[in-house]
Amino acid sequence: RKEVEQDPGPFNVPEGATVAFNCTYSNSASQSFFWYRQDCRKEPKLLMSVYSSGNEDGRFTAQLNRASQYISLLIRDSKLSDSATYLCVVPRPGGYNKLIFGAGTRLAVHP
Amino acid sequence: EAQVTQNPRYLITVTGKKLTVTCSQNMNHEYMSWYRQDPGLGLRQIYYSMNVEVTDKGDVPEGYKVSRKEKRNFPLILESPSPNQTSLYFCASSRDMNTEAFFGQGTRLTVV
Numbered sequence: 001r002k003e004v005e006q007d008p009g010p011f012n013v014p015e016g017a018t019v020a021f022n023c024t025y026s027n028s029a030s031q032s033f034f035w036y037r038q039d040c041r042k043e044p045k046l047l048m049s050v051y052s053s054g055n056e057d058g059r060f061t062a063q064l065n066r067a068s069q070y071i072s073l074l075i076r077d078s079k080l081s082d083s084a085t086y087l088c089v090v091p092r093p094g095g096y097n098k099l100i101f102g103a104g105t106r107l108a109v110h111p
Numbered sequence: 112e113a114q115v116t117q118n119p120r121y122l123i124t125v126t127g128k129k130l131t132v133t134c135s136q137n138m139n140h141e142y143m144s145w146y147r148q149d150p151g152l153g154l155r156q157i158y159y160s161m162n163v164e165v166t167d168k169g170d171v172p173e174g175y176k177v178s179r180k181e182k183r184n185f186p187l188i189l190e191s192p193s194p195n196q197t198s199l200y201f202c203a204s205s206r207d208m209n210t211e212a213f214f215g216q217g218t219r220l221t222v223v
Contacts, residue, residue, distance in 0.1 A: 008151075032209045043201055043214035044154070087153070091208045098169060099144070099212065103153035 001026050004090050006102035013109055017078045021105045023088030024070045033071045034089040035062055038104065044087055048073070078109045113138045117202050117215035124192055124222055132187045132218050134202030140213075142205045143185040144169065145177065147198040148217075154201065160185055192222040 005024045013019050025033075032051050036044040048055050050071060054063040061074040075082055088102035115136045124130055136143065144159035146169075156169030160179040174196055176188040185204075189196060199219050205212040 034211075041199065041217070041219075043216050044212075045214070046211045049211070089212075098156055098159065099208065101146075101154040103151060 002102075003027065003092070003100045004088055004102040006086075006088050006105045008103060008105060010106040010108050013078055013107070015078055015080060015109055015111055017109075018074065018076045019078060019107065020072055020074045021086055021088075021107075022070050022072050023102055023105075024068075025088075025090045025100075026069070027090070027093055028066075028069060029093040030090050031093060032091055033062075033064060035060075035071075035073050036087040036089055038085045038087055040084075047086070075107075078107075080109050080111065083107055083109045113213065115202055115204050115213050115215040117200075117218050119218060120216060121219050122221070124220070126193055126222055127191050130189050130192060130220075132189075132200060132202075132220070134185045134187065134215055135183050136185075136204040136213070137183065138204060138206075138213065139182065140204035140206055141182070142207055143179070144203050144212075145175070145185070145187045146201045146203065147171065147196075148201065149198050157187070157200075192220075194222045196220065197222050 035047045037047045038044040048062045050062045059076045063072045085104040085106045087104045092098045141162045145157040146154040148154045155171045158177040160166045202215040203212040
């Protein structure tokens with residue numbers, strides 16, 4: 001089992017739709033989680049950090065379910081500009097000093 | 112402006128010809144790392160550095176070297192590049208493991 005797994009998509013949704021992505025992680029000791037956004041072949045940029053049960057920023061909501069070991073990202077009222085790949089990132093706990101990246105979920109928002 | 116700068120952005124080279132990809136950050140971050148990104152595999156860590164003169168292997172270190180002589184710079188060295196090192200490379204820096212990582216714009220390397 002991969003340390004961090006994401007549904008690769010693509011998710012094709014119309015403008016205005018609500019879409020949710022899930023990310024599962026294997027190490028129950030993980031404490032912090034991140035969602036990064038990556039536009040085509042550009043550098044990833046931080047979208048949201050999740051340290052407790054969840055986080056909300058405008059149209060974006062991240063939720064953490066420790067019991068089931070997954071993090072979700074919900075995007076409401078999708079915009080064309082939301083089209084990108086969303087990366088789930090989990091620091092490997094135990095002092096390994098490594099960030100583990102999911103392979104990413106691709107979102108395509110169409111008119 | 113806070114940034115991570117990688118050079119070059121694009122490079123085509125031949126098998127066996129040593130090359131260096133530079134990375135520099137202006138945020139006084141202690142933690143820096145190199146990743147490669149391949150289709151379907153996501154970003155995989157090559158090497159990382161916790162501070163000056165402190166480096167360690169990531170998950171895919173074979174064929175790569177790094178150095179951290181100064182806090183701001185973290186070059187990636189390919190002593191003898193091979194075609195399987197054709198990839199998109201990113202350098203990143205952060206204050207520590209649990210804070211935002213800032214990425215360079217990427218280096219697209221092709222080894223023929």
